[in-house]
Amino acid sequence: MSDPTPVAPAHPIGEARCVFFAYQEAGYACMEALLALGASIAALFTHKDSPGEEIWWRSCTDLAKAHAIPVYTPERMGEAEIVMLRALEPAVIYSVYYRNLLPVAVLRCAPLGAYNLHGSMLPRYRGRAPVNWMIVNGETQGGVTLHHMVERADAGDIVAQRAVAIDDDDTALTLYRKIVAHGAAMMREYHPQIIAGCAPRRPQDLSASSYYGRRRPEDGRIDWNWPARRIFNLVRAVTHPYPGAFGFADGRKVLIWQVRIASEVGEQGAPGTIISRNGDGTIEVAAGLGRILIVRAQIENQVECDAADALGSCATMRLD
Numbered sequence: 001m002s003d004p005t006p007v008a009p010a011h012p013i014g015e016a017r018c019v020f021f022a023y024q025e026a027g028y029a030c031m032e033a034l035l036a037l038g039a040s041i042a043a044l045f046t047h048k049d050s051p052g053e054e055i056w057w058r059s060c061t062d063l064a065k066a067h068a069i070p071v072y073t074p075e076r077m078g079e080a081e082i083v084m085l086r087a088l089e090p091a092v093i094y095s096v097y098y099r100n101l102l103p104v105a106v107l108r109c110a111p112l113g114a115y116n117l118h119g120s121m122l123p124r125y126r127g128r129a130p131v132n133w134m135i136v137n138g139e140t141q142g143g144v145t146l147h148h149m150v151e152r153a154d155a156g157d158i159v160a161q162r163a164v165a166i167d168d169d170d171t172a173l174t175l176y177r178k179i180v181a182h183g184a185a186m187m188r189e190y191h192p193q194i195i196a197g198c199a200p201r202r203p204q205d206l207s208a209s210s211y212y213g214r215r216r217p218e219d220g221r222i223d224w225n226w227p228a229r230r231i232f233n234l235v236r237a238v239t240h241p242y243p244g245a246f247g248f249a250d251g252r253k254v255l256i257w258q259v260r261i262a263s264e265v266g267e268q269g270a271p272g273t274i275i276s277r278n279g280d281g282t283i284e285v286a287a288g289l290g291r292i293l294i295v296r297a298q299i300e301n302q303v304e305c306d307a308a309d310a311l312g313s314c315a316t317m318r319l320d
Contacts, residue, residue: 016112016195019090020064021045021098025057025176029184030096030117035067037191042088043070045077047099054241056173077106085109092194095149096183104151112197114149117187119179121161122147123209126154131179132172133212135237138229142166144179146186148201155209157201159194160186171236217243224272224319228261228290235259244298247272247319249311253300254319262291272319274311281306285319 018041020031027046034041044064049055064071074081082105093114095102107114120130121143134142143163148156162182166175193199220238222231222245235245235256244255260282268275268286275284275291282293294307302310311319 016040016091017042017089018092018094019043019045019085019088019110020060020094020096021102022060022094022096023047023099024060024097026097026117026119026180026183027060028058028063029180030094030187031060031063033184033187034094034191035063037188039191041067041069042090043072043085045072045074045098048073056241076100077103082106082109093149094187101153102149107149107151112195113199115159115194115199116147116149116154116156117183118145118147118154119176119183121145121163122154122158123204123206125212126209127211128214129212131176132215132237132242134166135170135172135175136233138233140166142175142179144183144186146183146190147204148199155204155206157203159190159199159201162186171239172242173240220245222247222256222319223288224285225288226271228264228287228292231287231292232259232261246300249314249319250316254311255298255300255304256294256296257298257304258294258296260293260295262293264290266290270318274319277308277312281308283307283311 016039018034018039020041022031022044023046031041044060046060061071085106086109090110091112093107093110095114095116097117102114118130120134122145125133131142141163143161145161146159148159150156164175164178164182190199220234220243222234224247235258238245239257244257246253246255248254262284267289268291271286271288273286275286277283282295285292285294296304297307297310298304299310
């Protein structure tokens, strides 16, 4: 079923004050889309970048400052922050990849509603890190959902959705970028309906939902007893800019940044055994079912390089 055709707002877009809770590239792209429409953004609530995190996105803070939009970075939305939010008199609240669940008192500050952009086809993949989890689980389709916010995370009525294909050459980053493009397009399309007070509402069937929590770096541990396809999916789900999949060789941690599937059938030696070192710099490793070609790897605290160079000094022929 296609989404309804957007209608003209009941009053000029610039008169409906928005407050944006946003972070990362998705937050930047959606705020940029609203500004291009002439939306009035009264404030940005965002996060400070974490030390040591690989920053690969454009800064919401920089965009806000370029447009003279006040920026706030509270650890949590306590009573003082909510009083300040009420004083801004927002008509609409948007949350785009903001890392904290907004309390009901925040949602009630906006008479035209509060809306969240979530990187999956809800009600599937509610919760944290949906893009990573979809690839880990071998999904072939993902998507993005704009929905009304309620107290329960990712459970409100759906405004609009866009599906995207997940290809074998997708990583979490390339899939995220597909989702960002669709999310920004939906913001441009549906903001006029939202401020007109006629945004679509389609209830979610939460009995069909799935929920996933935050992924941790230790979740990247490879079990070589897995089938080659499962190992392949894990590696591309957590490769750059994420912490990476890993195993151990000669007692040293080995980060595995890129792999290909050599075969999805048959068994050749104990899982984790290095079968061959190839002239193209790859290393072939036995999986529980099939074989994996490691393309790029890195001994911890050393430089990333071709797998053959990274693992050339390993005395054992098995990746534990």
